[in-house]
Amino acid sequence: MEDSLVVAIDQGTTSARAVVFNSYTLPVAAYQFELTQITPNxxxxxxDPKQLVEACRTCLMNVGHQLAAKNIPASRVKxxxxxxxxxxxVLWDRxxxxPVANAIVWSDTRTEPLVEEMRKLPGADQVQDICGLHLNAYFAALKVRWLLDHNENxxxxxxxxxxxxxxVDSWLIYALSGGATHITDASNASRSxxxxxxxxRYDERLIEFFGFEKLILPxxxxxxxxxxxxxxPGDDLHGTPISGCVGDQSSALVGHMGFNKGDAKNTYGTGCFLHYNTGETPVFSKNGLLTTIAYQLPGQPPTYALEGSVAVCGSAIKWLKNNLGMIETSEQVGDLIESVPNSAGVYFVTAFSGxxxxxxxADARGTIVGITSYTNRAHIVRSAIEAVCFQTRAIFQLMEYENEIQGGVSNMTRDRILSVDGGLTSSDVIMQLQADILGVNIVRPxxxxxxxxxxxxxxxxxVGVWKDLADVTMRHSLSEGSMSRFTPHSSAEQRRQGFHQWxxxxxxxxxxxxxxxxAVV
Incomplete structure (x- = not known):
């Protein structure tokens, strides 16, 4: 029997990728398309919403060509x-x-003044209790409100x-299906x-609060x-069902097989995104974490997650290289970290934009403390990476605490693991540093x-490529290969003291x- 295949589009901020997987979750083809970012102010x-669509089409076409070159018929893609x-x-005319305007990207900060205005409105104090998110420039509703206020079209x-x-999920599914459907999945809806x-369901109080009574929602x-x-028409994959949709950070949790309460992952990219599975019960944080939906299967309650984000991760390495000239290549970072036993009392808060x-x-800015005449560039570089690890610890320990006190299952009762992915995880040195600061086992697939x-x-x-999550997990375990595991070498007192100083x-x-x-920032 021929093995069934699936194609996944990973539509990110700087690129779109299409990856073909077999039923044992192994990639058999991939293609990437770099995206253009527009920065008018x-x-x-x-x-450009149209470029997002064309990028995905290009990726799908090229993985189709790769399959053909390997004599794999497109009919195997289910x-x-x-x-x-x-x-x-994205906003478009039905x-x-x-599209009526360019898409406003998640990291855009133009709505910060609007956030301050809306925090003063009646009902602002109820927003997080309803949707799990607090008023911040990060989220979609503020971007839509800004467009309605400033874009005449x-x-x-x-x-x-x-x-x-x-x-973006709604826009892509709408465009790639030829305008046949206007939907979103539960994980993406939870970010609106x-x-x-x-x-x-969409909440009438929130729709009224943002003034979206006439907006057509997916x-x-x-x-x-x-x-x-x-x-x-004409593409090898024409007619293939579009049958999966999940926000990228939630998708990474699924890709790590994070299907159980207490499973957690951290993606180390430009920034960091931690997800912590809380099961079928939403845990509403009182300590700065976000409540979100990880995924939902048909006929089942959604699986919820706590989320935390670190603004500066891989971008710290770029800053050290391009702005300060402390390194010439990112590969040097690991060598510099290993060249010193610690940061010599230097702590770097990489709050470049809060x-x-x-x-x-939002009122925080980058700060380096503890500098002495002994400090050298290795200490500064190490402290910049430690900043990522300390912020990860701040988030992760809150996730465990809040999940436990609100009736969840604590990771403390079993092998404490943080699954990791993203560019920074390619460094064994950095992952060991993360394990030592966090005090849990780091697992890199x-x-x-x-x-x-x-x-x-x-x-x-x-579409039946897998029967259920257990089937996926079983097949994945047969082919996942050797995972890298980083075990903490530090003592509990070393971790406590370091975090206290941070x-x-x-x-x-x-x-x-x-x-x-x-006005001058």
Whole structure:
């Protein structure tokens, strides 16, 4: 019997990828397309919605060609799944299918003044209790509100009652299916700020709060369901079911087989994103974490997660290289870290544009404390990487604490593991440093395409490539190869003292930006 295949689109911020997986979760073909970012003003980051679609089409076409070159018939591809950058927002005219403006990217900060205005409105204090997210420039609703306030075309189509909203998943599925469907999955809907997490529906109070009464919202679907078929006459994959959809960070949790309560993953990219599976019960954080949906299978309750994010991760290495000239290549970082036994009392809070979870301090700025005449560049470089590890610890220990006190299952009761992926994880030295600071075992899979795999799993489940999650896990275990495991070498007291000093540094970094400074930052 021929092995069934699935194609996963990993639509990220800087590139789109298509990866073909077999039923044992191994990649057999892949193609990547670099995306253009548009930056018309400081802090503004946009993308052309049409380029996002064409990038995905190009990737799908090329993996189809690769399969043909290997004499693998396209008929073996049973499904297409999509993992996407989550909060990036697209608006289009229902009548024409044309975007009314560029997409505003998740990391765009133009809405920060709007956030401050909306925090003063009646009902602002209820937002997080309903949707699990607090008012922040990061999330989709603020981007849509800004477009309606500042883009004449968007406002006109909205007033005519024909304006469709979607995060990138909705836009891609709409466009790739030939305009046949306007949907989103539960994981992406949970990033809109419009979803009632407990009731799994758009909340009228939130729609009124943001002023979206005429906005056409996508229908909320499970993460694994046939939504439509790929419309691309002449392409080898034309007619393939589009049957999986999950936000990229949630998709990585799925790709790590993080299906149980207490499973956690951290993706080390430009920034860091931690996800912690809390099962079928949403855990609403009181300490700066976000409550989100990891994924939902048909006919089942959603699987929820706690999320935390670190603003600066891989971008710290880029800053050390391009801005300070402390390194020539990223590969030097590991050697410099190993050249010194510790950071010699230097702590670096890499709050270049504020701090994310669990601090959420927009008034913080990059701060280095503890410098002496003994300090050298190796200490500075090491302290920059330690900053990522300390912030990961701050988030992870809160996740364990909040999940446990609210009736969840604690990772403390079993082998404490953090699964990792992303560019920074290629360094054994950095991963060992993370294990030593965090005090848990770090597990790095041999197969790097975990984000794409999550979307592929969701797509394959919908069409019978796998029977269920247990089947996926079993097949994956037969082929995953040797995982790298990093065990803590530090003592509990060393970890406690180091984290205490880091927290002292954070105190000195916050409160730096005042109202009078904002205009020149």
């Amino acid at each position: 400081p802090g503004w980051i946009e993308q 499904a297409i799944g999509i993992a996407n950058q989550r909060e990036t927002s 009548r024409t299918g044309e 968007a406002r006109r189509v909205y007033n005519e009652g024909e304006l469709c909203f979607g995060t 700020m419009l979803l009632n997490l407990k009731e799994m 229908e909320i679907k499970p993460s694994s369901e046939v939504y439509g078929k790929y419309h691309a 701090l994310f979870s669990p601090y959420w301090r 041999a197969m790097k395409e975990v984000t794409a795999l999550g979307a592929g799993i969701m797509a394959g489940l919908a 927290q002292r540094a954070v105190e000195r970094a916050t409160g730096w930006i005042e109202a009078a400074d904002a």
